[in-house]
Amino acid sequence: MQEGALLCYVIATNVIMSKLCLSDEILLNVEKPSRYIGNEINSIMKDKDSVEVRYALCFPDIYEIGMSHVGLPILYNLLNLREDTWAERVYSPWIDMSKIMREKKIPLFALESQEPIKNFDFLGFTIQYEMCYTNILDILDLSGIPLLSKDRTDDDPIVMGGGPCVYNTEPIADFIDAFYIGEAETNLDAIIDAYKEHKRQGKSRRAFLEIMAEIEGVYIPQFYDVEYKEDGTLKSFTPNKPCAKPSIKKQVIMDFTSAIYPDKPIVPFLQTVHDRVVLELFRGCIRGCRFCQAGMIYRPVREKDVETLKEQAKTLLKNTGHEEISLISLSSSDYTTLRELTYYLIDELGDKDVNISLPSLRIDAFAIDVMQKVQDVRKSSITFAPEAGSQRMRDVINKGLSKEDIINGANLAFKSGWSRVKLYFMLGLPTETVEDNEGIATLSQEIVNEYYNLPKQDRHGRLDVVTSTSFFIPKPFTPFQWFKQCTSEEFLDKQRVVNNKMNKRAIKYSWHDVETTLLEGVMARGDRRVGAAILEAYKNGCLFDSWTEQLKYDVWIDAFKKCGIDPAFYNNRDRDLDELFPWDFIDAGVTKEFLIREYNRAIEGTVTPNCRQACSACGLIGLGGGVCYEDKN
Amino acid sequence: MKIRIRFNKTGAMKFVGHLDLLRYFQKAFRRSGFQMLYSKGFNPHQAMSFAAPLAIGYTSEAEYVDIGLEDELSEEEGIARLNANMADGIQITGWKTLEDNSKNAMSIVHAARYVVTLRESFGLNKDLFETVHNFISQDEILIMKKTKSSEKVTDIKSSIFEIKVLSENSLELVLATGSVLNLKPELVMEAISKYLDIEYKENTYAIHRIDIYVNDNDKLVSLYDTNL
Numbered sequence: 001m002q003e004g005a006l007l008c009y010v011i012a013t014n015v016i017m018s019k020l021c022l023s024d025e026i027l028l029n030v031e032k033p034s035r036y037i038g039n040e041i042n043s044i045m046k047d048k049d050s051v052e053v054r055y056a057l058c059f060p061d062i063y064e065i066g067m068s069h070v071g072l073p074i075l076y077n078l079l080n081l082r083e084d085t086w087a088e089r090v091y092s093p094w095i096d097m098s099k100i101m102r103e104k105k106i107p108l109f110a111l112e113s114q115e116p117i118k119n120f121d122f123l124g125f126t127i128q129y130e131m132c133y134t135n136i137l138d139i140l141d142l143s144g145i146p147l148l149s150k151d152r153t154d155d156d157p158i159v160m161g162g163g164p165c166v167y168n169t170e171p172i173a174d175f176i177d178a179f180y181i182g183e184a185e186t187n188l189d190a191i192i193d194a195y196k197e198h199k200r201q202g203k204s205r206r207a208f209l210e211i212m213a214e215i216e217g218v219y220i221p222q223f224y225d226v227e228y229k230e231d232g233t234l235k236s237f238t239p240n241k242p243c244a245k246p247s248i249k250k251q252v253i254m255d256f257t258s259a260i261y262p263d264k265p266i267v268p269f270l271q272t273v274h275d276r277v278v279l280e281l282f283r284g285c286i287r288g289c290r291f292c293q294a295g296m297i298y299r300p301v302r303e304k305d306v307e308t309l310k311e312q313a314k315t316l317l318k319n320t321g322h323e324e325i326s327l328i329s330l331s332s333s334d335y336t337t338l339r340e341l342t343y344y345l346i347d348e349l350g351d352k353d354v355n356i357s358l359p360s361l362r363i364d365a366f367a368i369d370v371m372q373k374v375q376d377v378r379k380s381s382i383t384f385a386p387e388a389g390s391q392r393m394r395d396v397i398n399k400g401l402s403k404e405d406i407i408n409g410a411n412l413a414f415k416s417g418w419s420r421v422k423l424y425f426m427l428g429l430p431t432e433t434v435e436d437n438e439g440i441a442t443l444s445q446e447i448v449n450e451y452y453n454l455p456k457q458d459r460h461g462r463l464d465v466v467t468s469t470s471f472f473i474p475k476p477f478t479p480f481q482w483f484k485q486c487t488s489e490e491f492l493d494k495q496r497v498v499n500n501k502m503n504k505r506a507i508k509y510s511w512h513d514v515e516t517t518l519l520e521g522v523m524a525r526g527d528r529r530v531g532a533a534i535l536e537a538y539k540n541g542c543l544f545d546s547w548t549e550q551l552k553y554d555v556w557i558d559a560f561k562k563c564g565i566d567p568a569f570y571n572n573r574d575r576d577l578d579e580l581f582p583w584d585f586i587d588a589g590v591t592k593e594f595l596i597r598e599y600n601r602a603i604e605g606t607v608t609p610n611c612r613q614a615c616s617a618c619g620l621i622g623l624g625g626g627v628c629y630e631d632k633n
Numbered sequence: 634m635k636i637r638i639r640f641n642k643t644g645a646m647k648f649v650g651h652l653d654l655l656r657y658f659q660k661a662f663r664r665s666g667f668q669m670l671y672s673k674g675f676n677p678h679q680a681m682s683f684a685a686p687l688a689i690g691y692t693s694e695a696e697y698v699d700i701g702l703e704d705e706l707s708e709e710e711g712i713a714r715l716n717a718n719m720a721d722g723i724q725i726t727g728w729k730t731l732e733d734n735s736k737n738a739m740s741i742v743h744a745a746r747y748v749v750t751l752r753e754s755f756g757l758n759k760d761l762f763e764t765v766h767n768f769i770s771q772d773e774i775l776i777m778k779k780t781k782s783s784e785k786v787t788d789i790k791s792s793i794f795e796i797k798v799l800s801e802n803s804l805e806l807v808l809a810t811g812s813v814l815n816l817k818p819e820l821v822m823e824a825i826s827k828y829l830d831i832e833y834k835e836n837t838y839a840i841h842r843i844d845i846y847v848n849d850n851d852k853l854v855s856l857y858d859t860n861l
Contacts, residue, residue, distance in 0.1 A: 020645055025754065028690045028836040033648040041660075041720055267660055269649045269720075275656075321660030321718075353671065 021114040022106065030096045034269045035063035038089075038111035041267040042319065044076070045112055046086040052196050053085040055122040056110050056157070060135035061546070066091040067266070068273040070280065070328065071163065072126050075184050077262035085192055088112040090123075092135045093142065095544070101142055108142035117143040121195065123157040125176070127165035130523035131516065131546035133172055134538040136161075140175065147535065149177045149222060154205045158195075158212075166219075167297050168476045170582040171523050171530040173221035177209060181217050181586055182251030183283075185259050190215050213243040217251035220244060224585070226528050232569055234527065234580040249587045254625040256283060256302040261312060264319045276324035276357070277316040279309055281338070285330035286611035286627055288618075290398045290602050291387070291429065293475035294330055296590050299618060300626030301611060306337040310344055317354060324355040333362040334612075342370050362401075363409030368416050378461065381420035382413045388429060389439025395605045396431055398598075403443065410447045414454055419461035421447055427494040428472040428486035430602060437494050440467065441501035448506045463506070469498060470512040473521045476583040477590060479598030485521045485571040488514045515553040519545065521571040522560075527582040530570070533563040591619035634702050636711065637738065639727030639857050641694045642687060646722030651686040657720070658698060665714040670701030684738035684845050684856055685745060685810050688817070693842035695726070697856045699737045727857050741861050742811040743848035744794055747818045748841045750803040755822075755837040759829060762798045768828050769796050776824045789824065792816035794853075807853070810845065 020027070020037055027033035048054065057075055059066030066072070072089070079087035088110035093101060101108065107116040117123055123145070125136055137147050145159065146152050152159070161169070161176040162184065169179045180188070191212060198208045213220045223244035227235040239246055253259050261280075268275070284301035285294065313325055325345065329335060345356055356374040361367045363382055371380070384406050388394045394401060410421060425440045444467045451463045471491045474480045486494070491514050502509045522530060536559035537552075544550040560567055575581075577596055584592075594617060601608055608616050611627045621628040642654075649657065659679050662669055669679040680701035687693050706714075708728040715725045751757055757764075768774070771790070778787040792814050795807035808816040818840050826833035846853040847861050 024690065024839065025752070025836055027648055033689065034650070034653065037645040037648050039645045039721055041664075041718070269653045269657055271653065271656065318664065318666075321663035323659070323663075 019114060021109040026097075026100055026104070026106075030100065031094060032063075032270060035091070035094070036097065036111070038114065040269060041321075042264045043089075043112055043266050044080045044086070046080075048086065048113060048115070051084055051086045052199065053082075053122070053192055054120045055079050055085060055087040055124060055192075056090050056117045056120045057087055058090045058123060058125045058139055059128070060125055060132045060139055061092050061544075062094050063091045063268070064270055064272045067268045067270075068275075069126065069128065070278050071128075073262045073265045074260075075124070075126075075188065076266075077264075078184060078188055078260055079192070081260070082189070082192065084196065086112075088120075090117055090139065092139060092544070095550075098138065098142060107144050108139060117157065118145060118155075120157045121199070122160060124160040124162065127161050127163040127172070129546060130165055130171075130520045133523060133534050134542045134545055136172065136175060137535065137538040138543055147538075148174050150174070152177065152205065156205070158205070158208065164293065164297065165523075167293065167586060167588060168524060168526070168583045169219060169221065169586075170528045171526040171534060173528050174531040174535075176221065178212050179219040179221070180251070181219060181248050181588075183253045184251075185253040186251040187215055187217050191218070210241065210243045213241065213245070216249055219248045219586075221528075226582075228527075228529075234582060237580065237582070237585055247585055247587045250297070250589055252300075252302075252589070252623060254302065254623060257305040257308050259304075263312070263315050265316065267320050267322070274326065275322070276326050276355075277313070277320055277322045279313055279316070279325060279327050280304065281309065281327055281329040281332060281335040281341075283329075284626065286334055287331055287400065288398055288598070288608055288610060288616065289387070290396070290479040290598055291426065291472060291475075293478050296477050296595075296618075297588050298330070299589055300620040300623060300628050301334070302626040303336060306341050309341055310348075313345060314348070317349070317352075323353065324357060325349070326357040326359065329360060331362075332358055332360045333364075333367070334610075339366065346370075346373050362405075363413060364405075365412060367409075368412050372416055378417070380418070381422050381464070381466075382409070382418050383422045383424070384409065385424040386443065387424065387426050388432075388436060389425060389441070389443050390436045392605055393429060393432060393436040393439065395607050396602050397429055398602070398608055400607065400610065403446070406443065407446060407450055410450050411454075414451050414460070415458050417460045419451070419459070420464040421466070423447070423465070423467045425467065425469045426472040427469045427498070428491055430480055430483040431605075432494070434497055437497040438501045440469065440498050441503070441507075444507050445503050448503070464508075465506060466508045466510065467502065468510045468512075469495065471514060471517040473517060473524055475524050476581065477586075477588045477595070479595050479602055481525070481581070481595065482575040482577060482579075482599060484574045485517075487568070487572050488518055491517065513548055513551075516545070516548070516551060518567055518571065519553070519556055522565070522567050525570050525581075527570075529563070530565060533559045533565045536563055589618070589620045589623070594618040634705060635731040635733060635735065636700050636702060636706075637727075637729045637731055637856070638698050638700065638711075638715070638725060639729075640696050640698070640723055640725050641692075642696055642723055643692045643694075644722035646720060647690055647692045650689045651683070654687075655681075655683065657723075661715065661718045662700070664718040667700075667706075667714075668703035670703055682737045682739050685742050687842060688819075688840075690836065691840045691842060695842065695844040695855070695857070697738045697845060699731065729857060732860075736861060738845075738856055740812070741847045741859070742845055742856070743809070744807055744846045744853055745810040746795075746843040746846070747806045747808065748799065748803060748843060749806060749818055749822065750839045750841070752837050752839065754834065755826075756831045756834075757802065757829070758831055761801055761804065764825065764829060765796055765798050765804060768825055769793065771828075774824050776820055776827070778820070789816055789820060793821065796821075805843075807846075 076087050079085050090110050145156050159177045162180040166179045194211050209220050212218050223241040225240045229235045282303040284298040387399050474483050537556050540555045542552050682699045684697035711728045712725050773788045774790040792809035797805045823833045845856050847859045
């Protein structure tokens with residue numbers, strides 16, 4: 001009897017140790033079962049009874065994509081540093097798995113504890129691209145959480161959203177209880193503190209949302225009323241509660257060097273998109289390209305001190321065992337001590353067979369020297385992103401890159417052994433003409449010519465030029481937010497112009513999908529009414545819309561029709577400068593005056609100097625730090 | 634120095650496939666601060682060789698990987714440093730210094746021992762003792778063996794070195810393993826299903842590897858004990 005009891009005990013402990021939510025039979029019948037098991041090196045396990053707050057962090061796409069994201073580990077680390085909180089991860093189950101979970105009524109669970117999300121205090125989404133909105137609904141649905149914020153009860157987690165897409169929250173405003181605008185390092189702690197206090201007092205969900213509404217950077221959609229004019233544009237956007245702020249201030253961590261950084265990031269078992277250590281050189285961008293939302297919303301530029309980066313590089317490599325380290329930022333050539341850092345890493349790590357990757361680098365003599373040291377020249381390619389084919393067009397978009405820069409860069413690269421070139425352009429930019437489109441083919445050809453003009457002994461390998469075009473989508477908080485997006489027909493016409501002009505014997509031409517572009521445009525500048533169509537599309541089977549082979553365009557178009565949404569209203573309409581936008585309640589730092597100035601300069605084709613050349617009074621200087629004060633210390 | 638490492642793979646780790654396990658160990662060696670020897674050539678990589686890949690879903694108590702180290706490490710320290718860097722479900726259980734000229738594990742593997750436990754969903758409809766006795770008494774055991782390029786009928790009987798019933802729903806198998814002859818336990822289970830005239834379904838049984846062997850003078854000797 002006693003022996004038997006002892007045996008049972010031992011078996012039970014084993015079961016607890018390796019308890020997975022899903023049975024072997026399920027896991028062995030899906031693609032890549034290790035997406036669902038957690039247990040990775042550096043993932044954080046806590047005793048659930050010893051914490052007060054449980055937070056599920058979600059990247060609404062599959063594991064391999066979600067695990068490659070740089071932002072989520074920062075939140076994971078911030079929250080788990082608190083003894084009272086356990087943050088766990090959840091990603092979109094792939095279609096094979098979600099089907100089984102639905103059939104067997106298995107609720108979606110977090111990877112670490114393998115426990116249902118529904119029992120958590122918070123479910124926070126990082127929202128990186130517009131085409132993931134149906135995936136957000138799928139996560140909620142699989143978790144057993146009502147899709148609409150208004151239907152949720154005190155038993156449901158608080159559903160939060162953050163990331164670049166929350167600079168226009170409105171299309172998903174019905175699904176999210178609370179948005180956090182800006183960088184989490186500033187006020188995430190305040191939210192958790194407030195929640196703990198609230199939980200102790202046992203007050204309602206609604207009462208907590210009212211408390212949250214007073215925290216800087218937090219936006220609670222249900223506390224605002226929206227009215228529309230007869231022409232469909234916004235008439236008013238007003239708080240309906242005293243706790244709701246008329247304007248929500250973007251949160252910025254000013255001292256980036258001492259910002260808390262995850263020194264033990266999780267090491268996935270699966271090969272993810274980016275399987276490497278990531279060093280963030282700085283946030284923001286000095287360049288001010290007028291199409292680029294990231295360049296506007298992450299202002300001002302704040303660098304991380306080079307000595308700190310050196311230390312972090314060593315720590316991160318030691319704690320993860322990764323073979324590659326990537327230096328990332330929006331424009332790495334603009335990091336003031338890039339040379340020092342790069343040469344230090346090459347000297348320090350070169351003999352340890354650690355690869356160093358430097359995306360977003362301008363191709364010049366320094367870049368070529370570094371790339372020769374850290375990459376296999378035969379295998380790698382060099383990348384240019386002129387974005388536009390003519391100098392006139394590049395001036396309109398404020399892309400400070402001249403034809404000479406590109407040709408000289410290509411020349412240097414060819415002489416140094418490269419023979420593979422990638423070129424990125426956009427089609428459908430404001431004021432664009434046929435000549436600008438043709439310029440894409442011409443510039444590509446000039447790079448080809450540059451190669452063949454070299455004496456034979458200076459050419460290495462077979463020339464391989466790939467020119468890609470994507471379609472321009474105007475985004476909120478950019479000087480182009482007032483411009484119309486091209487119709488699908490206009491886009492395709494432009495693509496045809498490029499294609500006809502392109503010398504396809506020497507250049508491969510590839511393009512972006514026009515259907516995704518139309519949908520993304522509606523999400524990017526949509527208002528609160530668009531949410532109904534997202535819900536309708538989801539209910540009719542739309543999911544993983546960013547995966548071209550999964551996109552059900554016709555279902556989306558039907559959903560728009562059924563909900564009375566005209567995509568052309570959102571996409572193909574030039575807006576007046578005084579139109580009230582659905583995102584105007586957000587104070588993203590850049591002022592409307594600055595954006596209008598830039599809009600006018602774009603039409604004139606006038607270039608605006610970058611932040612280090614001259615201040616353009618964008619509005620961020622008031623924050624008292626970053627690039628705005630670099631010379632003043 | 635050349636080291637043979639023995640480890641087990643249990644729990645959630647059984648869902649980590651062979652290529653991912655390889656990457657896992659590469660990173661684990663780096664985290665442990667090992668000075669690995671690197672292969673020469675175009676793309677230098679850590680000198681490391683697994684004895685026999687373990688399929689997704691299998692557990693094991695004796696897997697082997699041979700590695701080359703630049704520095705000298707004692708058994709105690711090697712095991713301690715590695716175990717401090719393992720995920721739950723993998724544990725280093727052995728560390729053995731090999732002669733510099735010894736053959737790597739993969740090239741000398743001859744057999745592996747498995748315990749197969751049938752789940753209810755396997756649909757066993759007869760007594761297992763009797764079934765296995767009659768099954769192995771056949772003159773030949775024919776099965777369709779699928780490779781990437783072809784399908785052919787093969788007699789697997791000579792690749793089953795041992796078969797033994799452990800309980801009413803579990804059996805032990807010793808099967809040919811390696812580059813010359815190789816028989817996967819699921820093929821034996823497929824053959825047993827066929828013999829029982831029941832529908833064969835994958836994953837209706839759990840497979841646990843007990844050990845991997847070499848052939849030393851017609852005796853099965855564990856990879857850990859051999860001096861080959």
